[in-house]
Amino acid sequence: LDETITDVGSGLNYNRKKWNKLLEEVMNNQIDTIYITYKDRFIRFGYEWFERLCKIHNTKIVVLNNVETSPTQEMIDDMVSIVHVFSCRLYGLRKYKHKLENDKSLKGGENNGVKNPKS
Template sequence: MNTYKPNEFAEMIGVSVKTLQRWDNDGKLKAFRSPSDRRYYTHNQYVEYMGKLVADKDSRKTIIYTRVSTNNQKDDLKNQVKFLQDYANAKGIIVDEIFEDVGSGLNYNRKKWNKLLEDCMLGLVKTVIVAHRDRFIRFGYEWFERFLKSNGVEIIVVNNEVLSPQEEMVQDLINIIHVFSCKIYGLRKYKKKIEEDEEIAKGLQDRD
């Protein structure tokens, strides 16, 4: 069972640690205690708390999702955020939360991206806004778009090509080639080992 420290749980549900402490003391959301008397919370508590929030469908959130590949692109991340905030304001869309990720579009273990998908499955999200589909996921976008729609989530892709640098795609392709090169090299070593073993086995048989 997943457990979370108070600061982690507070960030997940969008409140402060002090609020959690107050809720614990008031009995509104009781924390569990470890043998060393440290507070912690469970994933079941997270699901239960979020489930109460979505009882009213109007409480579902509109989220801006932004991503860059490396920490050196923090300026690009800020540009994405500003561009999408301006877009939302021009369309009269109220943004509830902004998710900022650093990681390759090929990486399915991005912290904020996984949190976003989990919130969508819990029914907490109404709309997701991204600058370009590559910012959401490099490959397989159509599948994830259907996944979001099946959970009642609309995804708005503004398709700003300037905010989807081509050098990132080149780097991702290089990473793919590297992975397959390693696999091919591994297969060659495996094949060579088999051939060596066969030669040894054949030599033993000839001696017999």
């Protein structure tokens, strides 16, 4: 191995610095082989697209732990991943709620500056 890349993040997030660097290197024909531990941890959706892109640029993908799952289990895993990612995003937005409510530079808004009596 010439280089090991680890990237902490969701397989649904395509705005990862190392992911984008890898993508650029593949498109510049700089990579011969990519070894990944699990296909679904590398990229949740669009693996076939990425695999085709690699093939066009003469890059081979080797999946080290190629776990065979049924189509039903694969769909369940994908749905759980989607729910997890979006619930984390919603939870992350909660920290901005108080900031936005107290920001005097924001005018109007949904309820024209009146706090929701239920919050």
